[in-house]
Amino acid sequence: MRVIKASGFAVILLVLLCRYASADILMIVNSSVKETTITKADIKRIFLGKKKWWDDKQKVNAVIIKESPVHSEFVTTYIDKSPSSFSSYWKRAVVTGTGIPPKSFDTEAEIVKFIQETAGSVGYISVDTPHDGVNILTIE
């Protein structure tokens, strides 16, 4: 009985931890974006420059935060790259002319402001950052 209770507690703790890990990051978009959900695959494609249009043909305008814990967690969790690898990916695109990197900002407040004001924009912030005036995408 003790083993069953301990196992159950461990499972609950694990679920809570997983939920906490995935809840650290919020995907936010401009109010012009009609989507309300997004898959991890589409997050990856957007921030690697492969998905350039929303479903309504509006241009995707992705933005990132410069080196920070939230950026590290975002690229590791959703892009399957380390921060240095993500940076190298966009340097390659610049040097070969095959892509233009996402606009980058120093703070999450600047990210929120940009997304409030820019049609088609999408970015990520930590859950604790104030984000009035933007929509949240649920990550499927």
Added chain:
Amino acid sequence: MSGKYILQILMIFIVFGSAGAALGFEQDDIQMHGFASQGYLKSTDNNYLGNSKDGSWEFNEVGINFAVPISDTLRFGIQFFSRDLGSYGNNNLFIDWAFMDYSYTDWLGFRAGKIKTPMGFYNRQRDADILRTGILLEQSVYPEVIRDFFVAFQGFSAYGSFGFNKAGDLDYEIYWGVIEGPSDTTSFEGGIATMVPVLYIDLLGQQNNYDIVLSHMVGGMLTWNTPIPGLRIGGSGMHAEGEMDIIGTATTIDLTLNQVSIFSGEYEKGPVTFAAELLLMDIEFSLAGIPDIPIESQGYYGRISWHVVNWLSVAISYGLFYPQPDDKDGSNFEDAGLPSALAYQKDAALSFRFDIVEKWILKLETHYMDGIAQVNGTDYASMKDKWFLFAIKSSLSF
């Protein structure tokens, strides 16, 4: 279609594209980046990629590029470039790439202009030292001696990416174009001849500049970014026909790239990256008065890179190149009175990269080489089969 005609089409795109977006164009939209590198090569024996036996500072690159978004679907980019690697480049300034890019959908876009050739995972970025741990890209698959054939073309391409959600995604690019203009190699000795000594000897060891025209060049690349995080595999190939005019002579060599293919694999797991590629080349040279010279070369390598800490990365690689794979031990070369070591290049390399600050890096690299395929010159009697190459390089980026 000549390269000049293609550039005229490109200019038409620029005029119409700029006129259409003139009202909304802001200077802030223009992105400018660049890089500069200076290196030093020293070999214990044999001259390789320059006069390395005496030590060579002829080893640098400078590039500056501009990206101009014109509208949501249209952008223009250009990179000016200058390089020196022994007898290659000599710091002549030229346009590395310049093209209009029209994006129709995620899975279909078009490029027109001078475009870096999609060949293998690393050909397009081969000149940017900042993008890798090592100094020299593996010469078994990316030989500098035939760089002119692969680095860029003037023409058109279609490209795109198909997302398959849980099955990963598929990136493609197919192209048609030409390669025109003088080679950036100043000496025939430093070019094809070092890889194909039999061709050099058939031309009686002439040392001349040459112009390459490769017309009817078609090719493509397909990359599967698999659902396994960090794993991608790809294949690329091209076919081209053209000629090499030896300047100052009446000699023209017909050249057919029947097929040139690279098969690639890369797996990135945290700070460690594994990469392996295979090059297969089937090229034919035709010269009046001598039998056609088929060249079926083969090269491959494996590499492990480790981003140890923020400021330090280490890489080891091993590559093999065979100018003529049916003669891997060089017995045919020996029968022709040439050293058997011409039949292969075996290259074991160890590299260190130090990220001094964000935009300044320093690299150290050592190679243990077995074989003299691709070595400069024809004084075979003085060459050593087994030798070392050391390299040091520093790069800035902005």
